[in-house]
Amino acid sequence: MSVITTERHGDVLVIISNNPPVNALGAAVRQGLDAGIKEALADDAVKAVVIRCDGRTFFAGADITEFTKPPVPPMLPEVVNTIEACTKPVVAAIHGTALGGGLETALGCHYRIAVPSAKLGVPEVKLGLLPGAGGTQRLPRIAGIEAAVEMCATGTPIPAARALAIGLVDRLAGEDSLADEAIAFAREMIASGPRPSRAQPVKGDPAAIPAFAEANARRFKGFDAPAANIACVEAATRLPFDEGIAFEQQEFMKLMFGAQSAAQRHIFFAERQAGKIDGIGDDVKPRPIRKVGMIGAGTMGGGISMNFLSAGIPVTIVEQEQAALDRGVGVIRKNYEATAAKGRLKPEQVEAAMGLLTPTLKLEDLADCDLVIEAIFENMDVKKDVFSRLDKIAKPGAILASNTSYLNIDEIAAVTGRAQDVLGMHFFSPANVMKLLEVVRGAKTAPDVLLTAMGVAKTIGKVAVVAGVCDGFIGNRMLMPRQVEAMKLLMEGATPAQVDKVHTDFGMPMGPFQMSDLAGVDIGWHRDPTRIENVRDALCAVGRWGQKTGKGFYDYDDKRRPSPSAEVQAIIEDFAAKTGAVKRAISDEEIVERTLYPMVNEGALILAEGMAQRASDIDVVWVYGYGWPVYRGGPMFWADLEGSDKIVAGLEKHGFKVAPLLKEKAETKGRFNR
Numbered sequence: 001m002s003v004i005t006t007e008r009h010g011d012v013l014v015i016i017s018n019n020p021p022v023n024a025l026g027a028a029v030r031q032g033l034d035a036g037i038k039e040a041l042a043d044d045a046v047k048a049v050v051i052r053c054d055g056r057t058f059f060a061g062a063d064i065t066e067f068t069k070p071p072v073p074p075m076l077p078e079v080v081n082t083i084e085a086c087t088k089p090v091v092a093a094i095h096g097t098a099l100g101g102g103l104e105t106a107l108g109c110h111y112r113i114a115v116p117s118a119k120l121g122v123p124e125v126k127l128g129l130l131p132g133a134g135g136t137q138r139l140p141r142i143a144g145i146e147a148a149v150e151m152c153a154t155g156t157p158i159p160a161a162r163a164l165a166i167g168l169v170d171r172l173a174g175e176d177s178l179a180d181e182a183i184a185f186a187r188e189m190i191a192s193g194p195r196p197s198r199a200q201p202v203k204g205d206p207a208a209i210p211a212f213a214e215a216n217a218r219r220f221k222g223f224d225a226p227a228a229n230i231a232c233v234e235a236a237t238r239l240p241f242d243e244g245i246a247f248e249q250q251e252f253m254k255l256m257f258g259a260q261s262a263a264q265r266h267i268f269f270a271e272r273q274a275g276k277i278d279g280i281g282d283d284v285k286p287r288p289i290r291k292v293g294m295i296g297a298g299t300m301g302g303g304i305s306m307n308f309l310s311a312g313i314p315v316t317i318v319e320q321e322q323a324a325l326d327r328g329v330g331v332i333r334k335n336y337e338a339t340a341a342k343g344r345l346k347p348e349q350v351e352a353a354m355g356l357l358t359p360t361l362k363l364e365d366l367a368d369c370d371l372v373i374e375a376i377f378e379n380m381d382v383k384k385d386v387f388s389r390l391d392k393i394a395k396p397g398a399i400l401a402s403n404t405s406y407l408n409i410d411e412i413a414a415v416t417g418r419a420q421d422v423l424g425m426h427f428f429s430p431a432n433v434m435k436l437l438e439v440v441r442g443a444k445t446a447p448d449v450l451l452t453a454m455g456v457a458k459t460i461g462k463v464a465v466v467a468g469v470c471d472g473f474i475g476n477r478m479l480m481p482r483q484v485e486a487m488k489l490l491m492e493g494a495t496p497a498q499v500d501k502v503h504t505d506f507g508m509p510m511g512p513f514q515m516s517d518l519a520g521v522d523i524g525w526h527r528d529p530t531r532i533e534n535v536r537d538a539l540c541a542v543g544r545w546g547q548k549t550g551k552g553f554y555d556y557d558d559k560r561r562p563s564p565s566a567e568v569q570a571i572i573e574d575f576a577a578k579t580g581a582v583k584r585a586i587s588d589e590e591i592v593e594r595t596l597y598p599m600v601n602e603g604a605l606i607l608a609e610g611m612a613q614r615a616s617d618i619d620v621v622w623v624y625g626y627g628w629p630v631y632r633g634g635p636m637f638w639a640d641l642e643g644s645d646k647i648v649a650g651l652e653k654h655g656f657k658v659a660p661l662l663k664e665k666a667e668t669k670g671r672f673n674r
Helices: 027-042 076-084 101-108 123-127 135-142 145-154 160-165 178-188 208-215 225-236 241-256 259-274 299-310 322-341 347-355 380-393 409-413 447-459 475-492 496-506 512-519 535-541 566-579 588-595 597-608 615-626 635-642 644-653 660-668
Strands: 004-009 012-017 048-053 090-094 097-099 111-114 119-121 292-295 315-318 357-360 371-374 399-402 422-427 436-440 463-467 554-556 562-564
Touching: 004 027, 012 027, 012 178, 027 048, 027 076, 048 178, 076 101, 090 101, 090 178, 097 101, 101 119, 101 135, 111 160, 111 178, 119 160, 123 145, 123 225, 123 259, 135 145, 135 225, 135 241, 145 208, 145 225, 208 225, 225 241, 225 259, 241 259, 259 463, 259 615, 259 635, 292 299, 299 315, 299 322, 299 347, 299 422, 315 322, 322 347, 322 357, 347 357, 371 380, 380 399, 380 409, 399 447, 409 422, 422 447, 436 447, 436 615, 447 463, 463 615, 475 496, 475 512, 475 535, 475 566, 475 588, 475 597, 475 615, 496 512, 496 588, 512 554, 535 566, 562 566, 588 597, 588 644, 597 615, 597 635, 597 644, 597 660, 615 635, 635 644, 644 660
Parallel strands: 012 048, 048 090, 090 111, 097 119, 292 315, 292 371, 315 357, 371 399, 399 422, 436 463
Antiparallel strands: 004 012, 422 436, 554 562
16 A cells, blocks of 8 residues: 555545654655645646645654665655645645654645644754755744744754744644644635745844854754754845755755764664663563552652652652651652742642652562562662562562662572562662663563563653673773773873863763762762772762762862862872872873773673673663763764774773774774664
8 A cells, every 4th residue: 555645625635644653754755745746736626735644643754764775766855845836735734743854844835734732843953963855944934033943953842832823833723623624724725825935034033043052052062963953044044045955955964974963863773772672582571560669768769769650650669767768758749849840740740640659668568569679778788688578578470670780680689589580770860860771681580571671661761771780780880990090090190170171072961070079979988087098088088078068079169160179189199199100291182092992992891791782782871871972972883983993002002901892893894883
């Protein structure tokens, strides 16, 4: 059956797309749209045209799998131009989402009608691109400059009500009567005739463009695509339509063949690939998760609980003492109320979420839970004790998970009589915000348990990656060599500010020492002020525990703004002298070679050991868990761009032992991500 069909309704021809799941604008759809318009033009009895889609959505964008394939005509800009040039009025009937090329197709139509639940947007910027079928030139003419620059540069879709208010949509239809109302609207517009977007003047004040760029400079720092989108919208304000289109195409091609878009598209596909579990067949079915137990009501336990409460899943949360329990529940409520104060939740939604939470001091109250997650102090003996007790309480078939960030899941599982039901679910802080979830597969973890955990992650809006059992799993294991080298660099002449600046200039949200101050310099400290074996011990001994005490590797003012610390520099100088370190000038290049290159090296070891399923999974971990700049595609994708031979040379220059897999890639000019 053809993905595009046509129906006659009196003097209106309806062109219908049926290309599940999202009516992507692949070659067959483009060809069908082109043929449909030509059919309308060839029939004098047809006075107007409606373009609509079957299924759950209007055209939700281009078929991005075609990006790396030879082009198949007609290309989308040609199709949009063909629609716009039709001498009979064309109406787009929008439901679901009209995104990217889908919205550009609607912009090529002369009129637009949408259901109230529809959303419209041009999210290409999130793939390092811009709307390449005239979107940056038609949007300012139809929706106005202000809306166009915001939509193009941020990629955030807008609801149908706002689209109506700014003129992007001409009218709204009933949710269940779009098809009929679109035909009636098209018939109504026969007298008015076509209304080509290109013939309309740009609406709004051009001064809104530099004002928007300035207001969002920090948000867009490091990214190429937002600036290109802004430049194209600006071109619409000063160039004739055809010249603006030529400028848009020029900018599109620059982005399309640039490293940043390649990186962002890599992460787009990597995120989807990460959800696939090697070695588990279609016959394996997940276990039902109707109720969740949480052990620990601290920062992590509370944050993890919120994910389930927000998804409508009841949570029983356990603490040892009433004060800690009350404090944890209070923080959860406070977080929800803060979100409501920003207009992102309604008060009744806050109450609904809190109504699903059952606080208790009894571990026995977890007996009816389908999934129990432990989120307590990072100590193996403590965790073993909890799991040993939990083993006697939890019902048969319940999944038992630890939120540990480093510890051995197999050792924890061994204290239970159900190792097959145990795995790691490593959430990242703040757990109710951060998207990453490392799902740690133990040696005896059952396939359906792993499958269930990955499915749960999707239910609560997380991006999950399967990791093996090793110290630090994927993310923290790669973090360790970076932190070790950063500390060594301080002994040799670098400052915390210099090391951090190299990382933030690279695109990281913060450097190693800023991150340490945020997390807490005292995490993992032995708590003995008289035992000072390194710089960190010395900082902790004098109460420099990070932002929470107003001083760590940096001094902080009352707004938590950092400044270099003379006290810290003196401590560093003292330790450098004691160890006999020779102080010298450290280049930014050396900081990259000694902090970022070892991460790639560790990633190669992780892959060779099978601790990650694929290189792209490592990239997903670092983009979603640690803020690695998405426009660099993750450490392993970046390594491919940087060149394995260059990384090996840099590591060898500084005396590192190079991972065999990394050396192999360098020798064969191979890539981690194919």
